Amino acid sequence: VTVPDPFPRLPHRAPFLLLDRVLEIGERTGVFMKQVAAADPCVAADGTLPAAFVLEALAQGGGALLSAITDDRVPQPGYLAAVDDFHVLTPPRVGETMRVEVEVLRHFQGATLLRGRALVDGRLCAEGRLTLALPR
Amino acid sequence: MDRATVLAEVKDLLVKGLRLDRAPADIPDDSPIFGEGLGLDSIDALELVVLVEDRFHVSIPDEEVGKRAFASVAALADFILDEQGRR
Numbered sequence: 521v522t523v524p525d526p527f528p529r530l531p532h533r534a535p536f537l538l539l540d541r542v543l544e545i546g547e548r549t550g551v552f553m554k555q556v557a558a559a560d561p562c563v564a565a566d567g568t569l570p571a572a573f574v575l576e577a578l579a580q581g582g583g584a585l586l587s588a589i590t591d592d593r594v595p596q597p598g599y600l601a602a603v604d605d606f607h608v609l610t611p612p613r614v615g616e617t618m619r620v621e622v623e624v625l626r627h628f629q630g631a632t633l634l635r636g637r638a639l640v641d642g643r644l645c646a647e648g649r650l651t652l653a654l655p656r
Numbered sequence: 657m658d659r660a661t662v663l664a665e666v667k668d669l670l671v672k673g674l675r676l677d678r679a680p681a682d683i684p685d686d687s688p689i690f691g692e693g694l695g696l697d698s699i700d701a702l703e704l705v706v707l708v709e710d711r712f713h714v715s716i717p718d719e720e721v722g723k724r725a726f727a728s729v730a731a732l733a734d735f736i737l738d739e740q741g742r743r
Contacts, residue, residue, distance in 0.1 A: 602703070626705060626706055628700045628716075629702065630724060653698065
């Protein structure tokens with residue numbers, strides 16, 4: 521059985537694809553989920569998902585959202601260009617489902633500023649602002 | 657605000673907001689903001705749009721307006737004064 525790739529335009533693949541499913545895509549917002557599993561090599565020895573991978577999940581959510589709301593058919597390789605005010609309150613743990621929410625705040629000259637949040641069971645785990653850029 | 661005040665605030669915003677390694681007073685009025693002027697790039701442009709809109713309550717809706725507003729430090733001050741004068 522071939523399972524359709526929910527993120528055909530993201531270049532990331534397991535184990536560095538840090539999103540499992542698309543929950544919602546709106547005009548400026550996207551919601552995604554990731555199940556934090558013990559077998560995930562990104563999980564730390566203490567059973568938490570480290571801040572760097574939470575941040576990466578937000579960035580991948582941003583990339584997936586931008587891919588979905590732009591009409592370019594050829595995937596553009598973007599990159600995480602800047603991070604502001606990012607902080608982790610409580611890192612997601614093994615067995616928890618992380619909800620990734622991203623919102624486009626501003627787009628200008630090939631760079632997009634997004635707000636990202638990671639939640640578990642409605643509890644805010646991490647948040648920050650990210651800038652994604654497409655090289656010209 | 658008069659033009660000199662806006663110019664001074666723009667330079668202060670550029671230095672503090674974009675963490676430039678120079679004093680505001682060392683930035684010439686006619687200095688281009690991008691490229692060889694202050695050496696800023698497209699990531700800085702997005703950050704500057706957000707900073708200018710928040711600080712001066714003006715709108716830079718697209719790249720065409722941005723190109724005009726960001727032609728130089730003085731052009732940005734004049735753009736802000738023009739936009740504020742329309743209100």
